[in-house]
Every structure is written in C-alpha cells, then in structure tokens.
Amino acid sequence: MAKLGAVVDDWMKNSNVQISAVQCWTSLEENLGVVPCTVMSMMSDSLLSSACEVDVCGVMGMQRVTTGIGDTERAARLEQ
Numbered sequence: 376m377a378k379l380g381a382v383v384d385d386w387m388k389n390s391n392v393q394i395s396a397v398q399c400w401t402s403l404e405e406n407l408g409v410v411p412c413t414v415m416s417m418m419s420d421s422l423l424s425s426a427c428e429v430d431v432c433g434v435m436g437m438q439r440v441t442t443g444i445g446d447t448e449r450a451a452r453l454e455q
Contacts, residue, residue, distance in 0.1 A: 379407065380414040387423055394438045398428040 387395065395418070397403070399411045415425040422441050426434035 376409045376411070376414060379403070379409050379411060380417065383414060383418070384423075387418075393422075394424045394434050396426055396428050396431045396434055400427065 383395070383397075387393070395415075397411055397415060399415070404410050415427075418425040419437065424434050424437035424441055426437065
C-alpha cells in the first residue's frame, strides 16, 4: 500500500493533477493485492481529492469545497 501511495503521489505532483478517480474495486485488489481506500483517504487529507471510479461527481464536489467554492463572496457571484 505504501508503494501505491508513493507512485500515485509522485504521478500527481509530476503531472500537476489535484484530483483523481481510481478504479479500485476490484481491479487493484485483484491485480496488485492492495485496497487503495487508505491511500485515497490520505490523499484527500492532503487536499488531493480522490474517489472511486464511480464517484467522479463526488470527487469534483470535494475539490470545489477544497478550493473554497463555499466562500461567501464566490457563492454570491454564483447566485447572480
């Protein structure tokens, strides 16, 4: 699991990617023998939003919250 975390972290930094959707169930478990839930949680804790492949809308929502879309000034502009 640590190797997966290091590879994904390096890839995201080198590619300037801030969100990800990972095909986790059951592909990574079957092919690599790891369940990436902990890695994805740690990424989200580091403000690198990540979700399972079926939750792309969820990860986009996480990123919006992370980048401050909930800020009242921005929210007022969106309401107009």
